[in-house]
Amino acid sequence: MSEPEIIDESLPKGVLGYTDGVSTIWLDDQMLEVDRAIVLEHELIHYHRGHTGHCLTVVEYGIDREIACRRVDAEALGEAAAWSPHPWVIADELDVMPETVETRLHMLTPAERQALDERLVDAHWA
Numbered sequence: 001m002s003e004p005e006i007i008d009e010s011l012p013k014g015v016l017g018y019t020d021g022v023s024t025i026w027l028d029d030q031m032l033e034v035d036r037a038i039v040l041e042h043e044l045i046h047y048h049r050g051h052t053g054h055c056l057t058v059v060e061y062g063i064d065r066e067i068a069c070r071r072v073d074a075e076a077l078g079e080a081a082a083w084s085p086h087p088w089v090i091a092d093e094l095d096v097m098p099e100t101v102e103t104r105l106h107m108l109t110p111a112e113r114q115a116l117d118e119r120l121v122d123a124h125w126a
Contacts, residue, residue: 004047006040017043021052038097041067068103071096074112077104078119085125 004025011017011028017039019025025043027036045063046055072094080093087098087105094101108116 001048004044019043019047019051021047021050034091034095035097037095038067038071038100041071064099064103065107068096068100069107071100072104074104074108074115077101078116081116081120082123083125085123 002023004019004023007024007026008029009026010030011026015028016031016035017025017027025040025047027039027043031039042063045066051059076094077090080090083093084090087101091098091101
């Protein structure tokens, strides 16, 4: 499969990106660079899987979870969270979207959750 053409243009409100699954990915041209990187990665997964139309919510969430686990290391998450409990601050520190941080928090394994809890015992904001 060849790489898709990436087109940056104004998209309808609430749409950050989409693909035809055949040759092209469209991205909203008003996104911040960090948001663009995450949305592009999301759309590339759709593209490489050959998704050609609207996907079920469960598929969208599955892709979001895959990206969150790839992009947010649990240890780095703990270090960033030690500075602030706010997802947008953590996201800024980790160069991801706040939604990616929230998704990763939901994906923590029991061992990762325990390690995060232990790391945050002495967080300055706790």
